[in-house]
Amino acid sequence: MHNLQQRLSATFSFAVSALFTVLGVVAAISWVTGYGTAATKVNVRDIRVIQSRYGPDYFDYGRKTSEFGMLKFDIDADLTPLFNWNTKQVFVTVVAEYETKTHNKNHVVVWDKIITDKDSAKIALRKVSNKYALIDFSQKWRNQVANLSVHWDVTPHVGFLQNGRGDTSTVSFTFPKFEGGR
Amino acid sequence: MFEELRRLNKRQVALQVLNILMVLTSALMIWKGIALATNSESPIVVVLRITDIHSYQKLSGSMEPAFHRGDLLLLTNPASQPVQVGDICVFQIPHRDIPIVHRVIKLHDEAKTGKQFLLTKGDNNNVDDRGLYNARQMWINKEHVVGRVRGFMPYVGMVTILMNDYPQLKYVMLGVLGLFVLIHRE
Numbered sequence: 397m398h399n400l401q402q403r404l405s406a407t408f409s410f411a412v413s414a415l416f417t418v419l420g421v422v423a424a425i426s427w428v429t430g431y432g433t434a435a436t437k438v439n440v441r442d443i444r445v446i447q448s449r450y451g452p453d454y455f456d457y458g459r460k461t462s463e464f465g466m467l468k469f470d471i472d473a474d475l476t477p478l479f480n481w482n483t484k485q486v487f488v489t490v491v492a493e494y495e496t497k498t499h500n501k502n503h504v505v506v507w508d509k510i511i512t513d514k515d516s517a518k519i520a521l522r523k524v525s526n527k528y529a530l531i532d533f534s535q536k537w538r539n540q541v542a543n544l545s546v547h548w549d550v551t552p553h554v555g556f557l558q559n560g561r562g563d564t565s566t567v568s569f570t571f572p573k574f575e576g577g578r
Numbered sequence: 579m580f581e582e583l584r585r586l587n588k589r590q591v592a593l594q595v596l597n598i599l600m601v602l603t604s605a606l607m608i609w610k611g612i613a614l615a616t617n618s619e620s621p622i623v624v625v626l627r628i629t630d631i632h633s634y635q636k637l638s639g640s641m642e643p644a645f646h647r648g649d650l651l652l653l654t655n656p657a658s659q660p661v662q663v664g665d666i667c668v669f670q671i672p673h674r675d676i677p678i679v680h681r682v683i684k685l686h687d688e689a690k691t692g693k694q695f696l697l698t699k700g701d702n703n704n705v706d707d708r709g710l711y712n713a714r715q716m717w718i719n720k721e722h723v724v725g726r727v728r729g730f731m732p733y734v735g736m737v738t739i740l741m742n743d744y745p746q747l748k749y750v751m752l753g754v755l756g757l758f759v760l761i762h763r764e
Contacts, residue, residue, distance in 0.1 A: 455708055485644045487701060491663055501687035503663035510701055512643055533686040549664050551644040556729050559664055
């Protein structure tokens with residue numbers, strides 16, 4: 397009754413459905429249990445404003461009077477709780493958030509790191525400079541108040557990406573007006 | 579196999595052809611249904627390398643180690659939800675063939691219009707994507723975003739990459755599948 401071809405086909409289709417069911421269950425478990433939350437802390441050491449045509453990214457902003465924030469900050473973060481059996485990568489960022497008259501939501505990543513194992517998930521860094529250009533849309537800073545906080549995004553081995561932020565870590569600082577010099 | 583095919587009469591052949599069409603149309607309906615539900619024109623994408631399309635360009639692994647070539651990504655793009663910083667977006671620069679999967683590192687929402695100005699970067703790249711945008715283009719906007727990555731499944735997309743690399747494989751597989759459906763009787 398059953399020839400080899402039918403047996404192979406049945407085995408293959410059962411294997412495929414079993415595999416995808418397991419993947420689905422894994423994704424569902426991680427979706428329900430989540431990844432918890434991490435203890436993070438940032439501290440602003442210093443903020444200056446300089447004028448330049450090129451940012452730290454070497455991008456040409458077109459005018460010599462473009463203003464860049466030069467930020468120095470400390471990070472203390474313990475991201476080990478985010479690592480469980482279904483964590484492939486944690487992408488951690490430090491984000492500056494502020495509001496201006498023309499733009500009601502401005503989020504700028506100033507620092508980021510890829511973490512792939514639990515052993516390197518404890519971060520304690522002092523006097524870190526911003527990695528990306530800290531420049532407003534208007535390319536000017538006018539005593540702008542901003543908040544700094546730590547965000548993370550978890551990529552699983554299989555399943556849904558989940559993100560979070562350390563709410564207690566928010567620290568506020570003010571971009572001074574440019575006062576000449578470099 | 580072919581004996582079996584010969585044993586079928588005209589009515590049965592017609593029924594089998596209709597069956598194939600049913601399978602094809604339901605697959606298309608499911609695809610379009612997911613596209614509607616996620617509001618993304620292409621809700622499931624496979625991570626490629628630029629080398630897969632243009633052999634002279636090489637831009638590999640910009641999102642490694644999170645995403646590798648052949649991984650499957652599930653996208654959503656809800657119209658009511660603005661893009662957030664840290665979201666991994668699939669976006670398409672106007673007049674370019676290939677969509678790019680990169681993370682949003684800067685975001686400025688215009689108060690008056692709600693228009694979003696986004697800058698993206700590959701996690702594993704040293705610089706942001708302004709070099710990949712059109713000349714003098716500083717930002718991408720929400721209309722360039724095809725979808726935001728919500729789900730991840732490794733390796734599964736390798737099947738489509740293999741079929742892309744070896745087009746003969748595609749026809750062999752389609753042929754075998756078609757023959758199976760044609761001669762398989764309930």
